[in-house]
Amino acid sequence: MASQKQSLTIEPALLGLLRQQPMHPYELFQQLQQKKALGFIWRVKQSHLYALLDRLEADGYLTHQLELQGSRPPRKILSLTPAGEALFVAWVTTPVAHGRDIRLEFMAKLYFACHEGAAQAGQLLDRQLACCRQWLAENEQRIASLPVNSFERLVLRYRSGQLQATVLWLEECRYELNQRWNRQAQGGV
The missing domain is CATH 1.10.10.10 (Winged helix-like DNA-binding domain superfamily/Winged helix DNA-binding domain)
Structure with missing residues (x-):
């Protein structure tokens, strides 16, 4: 391609x-x-x-x-x-491979997964959450191995903040979509 x-x-x-x-x-x-x-x-x-x-x-x-x-x-x-x-x-059906791809590629994947239905969107969100949590854990391990005053540590702390925000956002997406699908299943809007 x-x-x-x-x-x-x-x-x-x-x-x-x-x-x-x-x-x-x-x-x-x-x-x-x-x-x-x-x-x-x-x-x-x-x-x-x-x-x-x-x-x-x-x-x-x-x-x-x-x-x-x-x-x-x-x-x-x-x-x-x-x-x-x-x-x-x-x-x-595949989560994005890098945190920087959440803003464009993952959003497009989520758009289409939602059109496929609750199961497809839920699986994509779960897979992406697992990846982000793994990236966060790996980043935190790298941070722990660095001197407190290093520039690399500052950069990695920034990445951790972005990953934490992404995990929170993905969890919120999962919750909101579950709420919407539960209302639809019960005959609501």
Whole structure:
């Protein structure tokens, strides 16, 4: 897949949007611009989006059919291939590998996991919580081995604070989503 970090994050998310329903590229662009969904996470230029979609199709993750539009040129309707489906499912079920990836990649994964249902979102949150707690424990071990006045210790204390805040946020997400799903299961809004 692509070598750019943003592409590694957004490409599976594009597959996720197309997994919900086949779309033409401009319709996909419009969905990414909406502030109610992934528009909160990414801003993607239309030309960049089209290049990513072309690459996904060239790599075998997408296919297209042409839709006739009368006198206007036909438009491409994109849909997932089995390889695209497999890539998306693997991506959305795997926690991010670094704390710095929570803000973009994990948020996108959580968005799609929530669309898959309570079990999928709960599993993703649990897996990410386990990773973050492990990162925090490893960071604290490194801190304990350093001299009190070292600069590295200050940097690692900052990382610990970020990880602690992330763990707290993930726990809050788990709680709020459980509350929402329990209300839905009981027939509430």
